[in-house]
Amino acid sequence: MNYPVWYVPFGPEWLIVAIAVVHVFISHFAVGGGLFLVAGEARTRRHYDPALVEWLRRFTKFFILLTLVMGAVTGVGIWFTIGLISPEATSTLIHSFVWVWAIEWVFFFVEILSIIVYAYTWDSMPKAAHRVVGWIYFIAAYLSLVAIDGILSFMLTPGKWLQSHALFDGFFNPSYLPSLVARSLICAMLGGLFALLILSFSKDRTLKAEMGRYASYWVVLPALGLPPAMYWLLRTVPAPQKLLFRVNPIVENFTWVMVAASCLLVVVTFLFIWLKPRSLNTYVVLPLMVLAFAALGAAEWVREDIREPYLITDYLYINQIPVKQADAIREKGMLASSPWVSEKEITPANEAKAGEELFRMACSICHVPRKGFNALGPRLTGLDHAFVTALVSKTDLMRAGMPPFVGKPEEAAAVARYLMDNAPKEPVPNDGKAVWKRRCGECHTISGPFRPVADAFAGQKAEDIADTIASIEMMNDQMPRWTGNDVEKTALARYLSEACKASAKGGAK
């Protein structure tokens, strides 16, 4: 609202995926891989092994190519991206945590110099000094994680900061420690995984056998610590957001991806590398890298999405509207509150244009109008303008964890007009389940965890349910008026009658 909204036609999520997930993947490796390097070098202290030293040297070369270039630049990239997509949140974070960032920056330049010195002095520096340089790198890298984790975890659980606005309340927030523990374990796993990747290219079978098993410890053992760490982290998530794991399909699905990919990763590493390190080859390791990327990508997506409807819990909504300003904006109107729109008054002639500008401000952070990820058009096919207007004005009641729509009623109608114009015009199925899905399913479940209807309708005949639907707005002032036709109503009533009966018997949800 305060800032112009960068309209990304394909949805800004993909930018986050392209930049942030890549960065998270590499930056965790930058920490864990650093530890792997110094630990590997420490092994050569016990018995000098030229092949291992040579391999570590190659690993360092790969390490700087990946972490110094991709890791560092995509880190700047995340910062660019959040500033472009969420300037309001970035500004809040900068004003609260600029000194944490500045401290992280100190660790960052120590990291860069130390890894360059480390990489270029394998031959020339006394071994003890070289090991110290490696440790300096790892400590600086880990401390940069210690610093940045405070800011990342703050966004989900700002804790006492909401009242005090004090730096240390925000930094040492409820999810800080569990998040740091989980990330540390992931760092070690990625250190081991990348070591496996580089090892898989080696032709030295002895080295592969020795270091392959050693690197597999790095993947499997920390993984055993992940479930308790994740459980601990989950316990700190506020209750409304925890519910999203059960009711928001994206969070649900990505959680499954994360869990399945992680389990598979660990099992494959154990079976094919720990037990048979000699068989280590690229065909085993590359799928492991893909699994790791999928797991971490899904985890990041979940981490972003369980903050919904907030960017900073209880402080700033995901669409850049400060929680405290929501009422004032609603009173004044969104168009009147923003300098970044051309239409200030809504008329029948400009309704769709104004709707587009409102959509850009209120919805485009997560949705696209027509086609693509989280597209709204296809979900609105078969609905009418009045009903979509009602949906737009009640977004905060939906199950996905959406922020409230803070516009005036006519602004909701304008958004609905724009969305309807973009919805595909094609026939839709009119069976009861399809009607339920498009007219009720965004806010209700039959018997599940989110506003179940089974109790209300259990034991009722379809005709009675149809009567209730016809005057549903009388039941509750939050419910929109029924605007469907009689065919839809009858089908829906029949479906509800059967589904609620089945649910009462402990059947379908």
Next chain:
Amino acid sequence: MIPAIPPLDPMPVPAPIWLVKALLWVTFTVHLLFMNVTLGGAILSAVYALKGKDRDRALAKTLAKMLPFVMPFAITFGVAPLLFVQVLYGPLFYSATILMAAPFLAIIGVLIAAYYGMYLLAWKWTALGRAQGWLAAAIFLLLAYVGFTYTHVFTLMTSPDRFRAMYLAHPDGVQYFFGDPMLLPRFLHMVLGSLAVTGLLVAYLGTRRLRLEPELGRWQFKAGITWFAAATVANLGVGAWWLTALPREAMLLFMGGSALATGAFIAGLVFGVSALVLALMGINSLKPLPMLMGAGHALAVTLICMVLMRDTLRDALLKPAYDVWALPSDSQWVAVSLFLVLFAGGLGVCVWLLKLMRDAARANAAKGDEGNRGPGLTDSGLHRISAEDSQAMRGGLAPESGQRPRVEP
């Protein structure tokens, strides 16, 4: 028209404004030095690689090998001022970047391409053959894109009255605004400055060759000074162009309107010209180093003056719409102190690391004189031991024999 500037963040600036400003100036000056050497190094490497004589190509190689070392520091020391700019000028900075979001975000991809190009150039110099010069030129063009886009964003940032119309025309952020007369001279000033700083570095590296290769050293020294002098003279002209491109009130600041602006302007001019004179005086001297160091120091002072002028200009262009000195502040002193202590400590660690590296290089060079092994800091520093050697040393079998190795895990 009233400019559409987003309101200030409800949170105060967590340190005194002067401290954030000072850190902005210091870190930006360091960024400029590294950035100049990176940009200038790329273009000079291209020029000399394409010239083709042995001595030219040797110089091109030296510069190319330097690029992956200076690039990370150019980036890192760019991050810090970007952080402080967001603290002080957030509403303007975010708005300007959103208006040209696509070219701005593209910087990330371009930087990655340029950076990998540098490693390719440095690590595969010989294998690249005649492609060296073209690759260096491509790296220069990529870096110039980054520089141009930054110049653009920071120029646009000082014109909030343009924001609304630009946004409404292109909410997708796919745009530049070429209508600002300051844009071109500002960008050229940076590019020429990069050439000048790198020229001086080339001259300095030339003096280091004087002992062992007097002729080549002298040639390189003169070449460096020539680049420095030509770029500096040209920059005096471009600087004058930039000055005349300023709005009248802003220009008058440098003509006595503001003590700081005028002082920085005069000092910058005096030190810049002094650097030029000192460098040219040393060009035929038998011991050019003192003059060169004098020129280097004068140039450093000039850079600091430029940073101050740039900052004063920004604040002047933004008034009265945005007054950075009037921002509310509430200092987080504990965090500020922690940062300053860690900053000093971090710099200390870096100095120690550089010393370690230098000692190692020296020790290795000494060893090299005895054992004829060549300099310590070799191409990539990644000296290889053959796989057979290592196997033999461990008592294992040759790795490619396909037999089961003796050492069991």
